[in-house]
Amino acid sequence: MKVKTVTVRALVALFITATLVWGALDLGLAAEKSKQEVKPKYGGTLRREFEGDVPSLDPAHIGDTQSHEVGYCIYNGLLGYANDSAELVPELATSYTVSPDRKTYTFKLRKGVKFHNGREFEASDVKYSLERIIDPKTKSEGQWTMEGILGAKEFAEGKAKEVVGIKVIDKYTVSITLAKPLPFFPSIMAMSYAYIVPKEEVEKWGEDFTRHPCGTGPFKFAEWKAGQYVKVVRNPEYWEKDKWGQRLPYLDAIIWYFIPDENVRFMKFENGELDLYYRIPPASFERIMKDRKRAPYVVRGPQMVIQYFGMNNSRPPFNNVLVRRAFNHAVNKVKIIQKVINGRGIMAQGVLPPGFPGYNPNLRSGYPNKAKALLAEAGYGPNNPFPKITIWYNQHGTWQKVAESIQADLKAIGVDAELQSAQWSTYLDKVRRYDLDIFRLGWMADYPDPDNFLWTLFHSDNIGQDNSAAYKNPEVDKLLDAARVERDWKKRVELYQKAEKLIVADAPWIFLYHPITDWIHQPYVHGVIVHPIVQQVYKVIWMDKK
Numbered sequence: 001m002k003v004k005t006v007t008v009r010a011l012v013a014l015f016i017t018a019t020l021v022w023g024a025l026d027l028g029l030a031a032e033k034s035k036q037e038v039k040p041k042y043g044g045t046l047r048r049e050f051e052g053d054v055p056s057l058d059p060a061h062i063g064d065t066q067s068h069e070v071g072y073c074i075y076n077g078l079l080g081y082a083n084d085s086a087e088l089v090p091e092l093a094t095s096y097t098v099s100p101d102r103k104t105y106t107f108k109l110r111k112g113v114k115f116h117n118g119r120e121f122e123a124s125d126v127k128y129s130l131e132r133i134i135d136p137k138t139k140s141e142g143q144w145t146m147e148g149i150l151g152a153k154e155f156a157e158g159k160a161k162e163v164v165g166i167k168v169i170d171k172y173t174v175s176i177t178l179a180k181p182l183p184f185f186p187s188i189m190a191m192s193y194a195y196i197v198p199k200e201e202v203e204k205w206g207e208d209f210t211r212h213p214c215g216t217g218p219f220k221f222a223e224w225k226a227g228q229y230v231k232v233v234r235n236p237e238y239w240e241k242d243k244w245g246q247r248l249p250y251l252d253a254i255i256w257y258f259i260p261d262e263n264v265r266f267m268k269f270e271n272g273e274l275d276l277y278y279r280i281p282p283a284s285f286e287r288i289m290k291d292r293k294r295a296p297y298v299v300r301g302p303q304m305v306i307q308y309f310g311m312n313n314s315r316p317p318f319n320n321v322l323v324r325r326a327f328n329h330a331v332n333k334v335k336i337i338q339k340v341i342n343g344r345g346i347m348a349q350g351v352l353p354p355g356f357p358g359y360n361p362n363l364r365s366g367y368p369n370k371a372k373a374l375l376a377e378a379g380y381g382p383n384n385p386f387p388k389i390t391i392w393y394n395q396h397g398t399w400q401k402v403a404e405s406i407q408a409d410l411k412a413i414g415v416d417a418e419l420q421s422a423q424w425s426t427y428l429d430k431v432r433r434y435d436l437d438i439f440r441l442g443w444m445a446d447y448p449d450p451d452n453f454l455w456t457l458f459h460s461d462n463i464g465q466d467n468s469a470a471y472k473n474p475e476v477d478k479l480l481d482a483a484r485v486e487r488d489w490k491k492r493v494e495l496y497q498k499a500e501k502l503i504v505a506d507a508p509w510i511f512l513y514h515p516i517t518d519w520i521h522q523p524y525v526h527g528v529i530v531h532p533i534v535q536q537v538y539k540v541i542w543m544d545k546k
Helices: 006-025 029-035 065-074 123-134 152-156 199-211 262-270 282-290 321-330 333-340 371-377 397-411 424-432 450-458 474-485 489-506
Strands: 045-050 079-081 088-090 093-098 104-109 166-170 173-177 219-225 229-234 253-258 276-278 298-302 305-311 345-347 389-394 417-422 438-444 509-521
Touching: 045 262, 045 276, 065 219, 065 229, 065 253, 088 093, 104 123, 123 152, 123 166, 123 173, 123 199, 219 253, 262 276, 262 397, 282 397, 321 371, 321 397, 321 509, 333 345, 333 397, 333 509, 389 397, 389 424, 397 417, 397 438, 417 424, 424 438, 450 474, 450 489, 474 489
Parallel strands: 045 253, 389 417, 389 438
Antiparallel strands: 079 088, 093 104, 104 173, 166 173, 219 229, 229 253, 276 509, 298 509, 305 438, 305 509, 345 509
16 A cells, blocks of 8 residues: 555654664564564464453553553454554555545455454444544543544534544445544554444443454454453454465464463463563573573564653642652662663653654753752752652562662652552553552553654643643643644654653653563464564464464
């Protein structure tokens, strides 16, 4: 498909360039790619680990990496990403055209694609799925992704029975008209919130659709045992084929086991009870990389990710910018990167990862060496001690060690902090309710545009959605709104960089690092890569052991 949006094409090219620069970090990807020249085999059940249960398998509520990883197997969007890069490619749409005013996108749909319930996918499913995300009754965390569509606001407010900007032209053609041009709109159609679902299944199950997910993807949902595992099985009618003409996927099934303890998880991998493992535990990393039998099966590379500790900007003590700045300076990021995560990260000086479109190398998120002075300026000292706080993190050995490191750094400036963890889905719910004062989170790009980091995470309109710190700055909002509709890429970059500079100065987060990700797999597993956007592309993984 020829992507007619020049801005998106330029963004993809920029990120691909950055990925090549970072390629020197890779220890196994080249070798793995060479193995892919061997014709893949069918069969086998891949066993993988998760640190906890998945929150949801309904696209309307898929906003975390674990749910997205499973959802990417079950569903398709109109567009998606190439199996080995951030290039936009057709999925349920075979092509699209854009009107001269850049507002209307007309998608030609793939014929003969079936939902997992056996019914053929058609244009009305697109309209239903996108309107469902906009409908306030759905309570989708991704409602913001569709706000640019003409008539979305009126539909969400109950003033219209349908979204006028989404039109079914015929069974295999649908058009989407925007209120204003959005340079990155095609990438939104590749997000999990834009996955296509069958109306009859959603209405049959209601809120329980999350436990009976049905899409058009390479794998069908099979089973979900709360607190134990989730399983998908091969969709024999999936439309995509490999270069040998073989129908994807290759695996018979995938099982993600929920194992909270990091040491137990990795022990199971080393004992052969798991076939694929995400992020080698820091305590084992050096040993693994020196192991001639294990190291060749480690695949490393960058992802478009930032790890951070957010602070609740809406209430004391973190509604005071001086406190937030003091915390940012007090935390020793170099220590965390070198001692806790084995050097597998690049220090975050701002929000955007290095090499990402719009990245500003001149930002500095640290402040002059006077954290105690900043707290004193904020009104805290011997006569007014800083209130005791709780640092929250999701159950994971690495995050516990990061939290302990931050706890010690804060202790040095007179701040006492307790540590508290929770299982992932419970933890995420607490964050979304703004129950926590300081908390660990990360963000992985949905599409290669600064908008996905800066507007999504810091615009005040997204408080209650992905603006987890409840950050609000009218000047930042103004800059981000202007950048969203600016067609000239250079001008867009200027607007985004001005906004990011203000965000860094306001310090709504403790900006930590951009991770260098690693996967380790058993020798009989092939096709594992580090994808810049998708957590893992399971449809191209194969095994020579059944």
